[in-house]
Amino acid sequence: MLRLALKSLLNRRGTVLLTVFTIAISTALLVGVERLRGETRSSFASTLSGTDLIVGARAGTVQLLLYTVFRLGEPTANVSWETYRRIADSPMVAWTVPLSLGDSHRGYRVLGTSAEYFEHYRYGSRRQLEFSAGAPFDGVYEAVLGAEVARALSHRVGDELVVAHGIGRVSFAEHDDKPFRVVGILAATGTPVDRTVHVPLAGIEAIHLDWQSGTRMPGRAISAEEALQQDLTPRSITAFLVGMENRVQTFTLQRQVNEYRAEALSAILPGVALQQLWSLTGVAENALRIVAACVVVVGLLGMLTALLTTLNERRREMAILRSVGARPRTILGLMVLEATALAGAGLLLGLGLLYAILAALRELAATRFGLFLGMGPPSAPELLALAGILAGALLVGLVPALLAYRRSLSDGLTVRI
Amino acid sequence: MSETKPPVVALEALRFGWPGQPDLLDLDDLRIAAGERLFLEGPSGSGKSTLLNLLAGILVPRAGRLRVLGQDLANLRAGARDRFRADHVGFIFQQFNLVPYLGLVENVTLGCRFSPARRARLGDAAAQAREARRLVAALGLDVDALDRRPVTGLSVGQQQRVAAARALIGAPELVIADEPTSALDATARAAFVELLFAEVERAGSALVFVSHDPALAALFPRSLSLPALNRAAATEAA
Numbered sequence: 001m002l003r004l005a006l007k008s009l010l011n012r013r014g015t016v017l018l019t020v021f022t023i024a025i026s027t028a029l030l031v032g033v034e035r036l037r038g039e040t041r042s043s044f045a046s047t048l049s050g051t052d053l054i055v056g057a058r059a060g061t062v063q064l065l066l067y068t069v070f071r072l073g074e075p076t077a078n079v080s081w082e083t084y085r086r087i088a089d090s091p092m093v094a095w096t097v098p099l100s101l102g103d104s105h106r107g108y109r110v111l112g113t114s115a116e117y118f119e120h121y122r123y124g125s126r127r128q129l130e131f132s133a134g135a136p137f138d139g140v141y142e143a144v145l146g147a148e149v150a151r152a153l154s155h156r157v158g159d160e161l162v163v164a165h166g167i168g169r170v171s172f173a174e175h176d177d178k179p180f181r182v183v184g185i186l187a188a189t190g191t192p193v194d195r196t197v198h199v200p201l202a203g204i205e206a207i208h209l210d211w212q213s214g215t216r217m218p219g220r221a222i223s224a225e226e227a228l229q230q231d232l233t234p235r236s237i238t239a240f241l242v243g244m245e246n247r248v249q250t251f252t253l254q255r256q257v258n259e260y261r262a263e264a265l266s267a268i269l270p271g272v273a274l275q276q277l278w279s280l281t282g283v284a285e286n287a288l289r290i291v292a293a294c295v296v297v298v299g300l301l302g303m304l305t306a307l308l309t310t311l312n313e314r315r316r317e318m319a320i321l322r323s324v325g326a327r328p329r330t331i332l333g334l335m336v337l338e339a340t341a342l343a344g345a346g347l348l349l350g351l352g353l354l355y356a357i358l359a360a361l362r363e364l365a366a367t368r369f370g371l372f373l374g375m376g377p378p379s380a381p382e383l384l385a386l387a388g389i390l391a392g393a394l395l396v397g398l399v400p401a402l403l404a405y406r407r408s409l410s411d412g413l414t415v416r417i
Numbered sequence: 418m419s420e421t422k423p424p425v426v427a428l429e430a431l432r433f434g435w436p437g438q439p440d441l442l443d444l445d446d447l448r449i450a451a452g453e454r455l456f457l458e459g460p461s462g463s464g465k466s467t468l469l470n471l472l473a474g475i476l477v478p479r480a481g482r483l484r485v486l487g488q489d490l491a492n493l494r495a496g497a498r499d500r501f502r503a504d505h506v507g508f509i510f511q512q513f514n515l516v517p518y519l520g521l522v523e524n525v526t527l528g529c530r531f532s533p534a535r536r537a538r539l540g541d542a543a544a545q546a547r548e549a550r551r552l553v554a555a556l557g558l559d560v561d562a563l564d565r566r567p568v569t570g571l572s573v574g575q576q577q578r579v580a581a582a583r584a585l586i587g588a589p590e591l592v593i594a595d596e597p598t599s600a601l602d603a604t605a606r607a608a609f610v611e612l613l614f615a616e617v618e619r620a621g622s623a624l625v626f627v628s629h630d631p632a633l634a635a636l637f638p639r640s641l642s643l644p645a646l647n648r649a650a651a652t653e654a655a
C-alpha cells in the first residue's frame with residue numbers, strides 16, 4: 001500500500017516535487033519565525049542580566065528601563081551623588097555601576113560610567129562584555145566604543161572623537177575643546193551596548209565644567225588640561241545598576257529605595273521590566289506570525305490544487321484498482337497516504353532547509369546582531385506549528401481522497417468521462 | 418467435466434436499474450458453465466457494461482437472483498464482494514488498462530495484490546512475478562525488453578495483452594472482458610482473441626467477452642445478444 005502510494009507520487013514527481021517544496025518553504029518560514037521570535041524574546045529579556053536592581057530618579061518602570069538599558073529617551077531628573085554613594089555603601093550591596101546620560105557622538109549615545117561597568121555589566125546568559133580591541137578606559141579623556149559605533153563610524157583604537165552636547169544627530173554645540181581618544185572597542189553583543197560610546201564619569205564632568213544649562217559660558221573656557229586639575233566628582237548621575245550581596249534581599253533594598261525620603265527614587269527589577277516592555281511588542285509579534293501562517297495556508301492550497309488537478313486523470317487508475325478487488329476504502333487510504341507522504345516530505349525538507357539556513361546565518365547573526373540562533377531540536381511552540389501544518393495538510397489531503405472515494409463508488413468499473 | 422462443477426454464473430429473473438431510473442436490465446435466465454467462452458453482443462448503451470458490473474459484484478440487482486460460483490452476491494456485504502472479485506474474477510477494460518506508475522510485471526501481479534486466494538495458488542512475490550512473465554510472454558510480448566520501459570509507452574495492443582495477463586494471473590474462475598478489442602484493428606483483434614482463448618483454456622477460466630462488433634462472434638462457441646435477452650429493452654422499444 002505504501003509502495004503503491006510512493007510509486008504513484010514518484011510517477012508525478014514534477015508536481016509532487018513542487019508541492020513538497022511549497023510545503024517545505026512554508027514550514028521553514030513558520031518554524032523559522034517561531035524560532036526567531038523565541039530567540040529575540042529571550043535575547044531581549046536578557047539585554048541586561050546579572051543586575052538585581054536599577055535605581056533612578058522616580059519615573060515609570062519602562063521609562064527608567066528605556067534610558068538605562070536601551071539608552072533611549074531623555075532622563076528628566078537625576079540622582080544626587082550623595083544618595084548614590086549612600087545606597088552603594090549599604091552592606092546589602094555588592095557592587096554598583098553609575099550611569100550618566102545626556103550627550104551623544106554622531107547620533108550615538110555617550111554613556112558616562114565607571115570601570116566597574118566592564119566588570120559587572122552582563123547580558124544574555126550572564127555573558128561579560130568582551131573587547132575586540134584595546135582595553136577599558138583609564139584616563140579622563142578616554143572612550144570605549146560599542147561594536148556598531150566602531151563599525152558604522154569606522155573608528156579604531158587611537159582615533160579621537162568629539163562629544164556633542166545633547167542627543168540630536170546633528171548637533172551644533174560640540175565639546176570640541178575636549179576630544180576623547182578611543183582606547184577600546186567592545187565585541188558585538190546584540191544589545192544597546194553596541195550603539196554606545198562609553199566614557200568615564202569624570203570625562204562627562206570635565207566637558208561640562210564651563211557649561212551651564214546647555215550653553216557654553218562665554219569667557220569662562222576651561223582647557224582640557226585645566227579641567228584635570230579640578231575635582232571631577234559628578235554632582236549627580238542619571239541612574240545606577242545594583243548587584244546584591246544576597247539576592248534574597250533584593251526586595252528589601254527595592255522597598256528602601258522606593259521609600260527613600262531625601263530624594264524621590266525608583267528601583268526596578270530589570271528582568272520583570274524587560275518582560276513588561278516586551279509585551280508591548282506583542283502586536284508586531286502576532287502580525288509576523290499571522291503572515292507566516294498565511295504562507296502556510298497558501299502552501300496548503302497549492303497542495304490541494306495539485307492533488308485535485310490529477311484527480312480526473314486518476315479515475316481510470318481507481319477503476320483498475322477496483323477491478324482487481326481494491327475496496328473504495330483502500331482507495332481512500334491510498335490517497336490519504338499520498339497526502340501524508342507529501343506533507344511529511346515537505347515538513348522534513350522544510351526543517352532541513354531551516355537548519356541549513358540557521359547554520360549558514362549563525363555566524364552573521366551572532367557577530368552583527370548578537371543574536372545567538374540555537375540549533376537545538378524544535379521547541380514546544382515550534383512543534384505545535386509543525387503539528388498544525390501536518391494537521392492542515394492531512395485535512396487538505398482528505399478533500400481529494402473523499403472525492404476519489406465517492407467517485408470510485410459511483411464509477412465502479414465504468415468510468416464515463 | 419463441466420457438468421460436475423456448478424455454473425460460474427447463474428442468474429434468474431434479474432432486474433437492475435440505475436437509481437431513480439426504470440429497469441435497464443430484465444433478464445429471465447442466464448447460465449455460464451465453468452470454462453465456457455461466451456460472446457455477448459449489443460449496441461452501445463444497451464447495458465452490457467452494467468451487466469458486467471453486476472457479474473463482478475460492483476452493482477447488486479434490484480430483484481431476482483445472481484449467483485457467481487454458487488455464491489449469491491446480494492447476500493455479501495460490499496467488502497466481501499470486493500474480496501470475492503479479487504479472488505475469482507479477472508477484468509479487462511476497453512482501453513487504458515494499466516496503472517501508469519507501475520511497471521509491466523507489477524501491473525500484472527497487481528491482480529494478486531488484493532487476493533489471498535490467487536497468492537496462495539502462485540506462492541511468494543518471486544513466483545507471482547515468474548507467472549506474470551510467463552503469461553505476458555505467452556500472450557506474445559517480449560517481457561525483458563518491455564519491462565524496463567514505462568507502461569505508458571506500450572501500444573494499445575500491447576497494453577491489452579498486459580491487461581489480459583493481469584486478469585488471468587492466479588487462474589480466476591471468471592474472466593470478464595468489456596470490449597477489449599474495440600481500440601484494435603481487425604487483424605490485431607482476431608490475434609488477441611486467439612491468444613486470450615489459449616490462456617483462458619490453460620487457466621480453466623470461463624470467459625465473458627463483450628463487444629458491439631458482431632464479426633467476432635464467429636470465433637466463439639456460444640454467442641448471445643443482450644437486447645434479445647433483455648426484456649426491459651423489448652418494453653422500451655415497444
Ligand SMILES: Nc1ncnc2c1ncn2[C@@H]1O[C@H](COP(=O)(O)OP(=O)(O)O)[C@@H](O)[C@H]1O
Nearest residue numbers: 410411414435460461462463464465466467468
Ligand atoms: N454510473 C451510472 N449511473 C447512472 N447511469 C449509468 C451509469 N453507467 C451507465 N449508466 C447508464 O446505463 C445505460 C447503459 O450503459 P452501459 O451499461 O455502459 O452500456 P454499454 O456498455 O452497453 O454501452 C446507459 O444509458 C448509461 O447512461
Ligand SMILES: [Mg+2]
Nearest residue numbers: 465466467595
Ligand atoms: Mg460499455
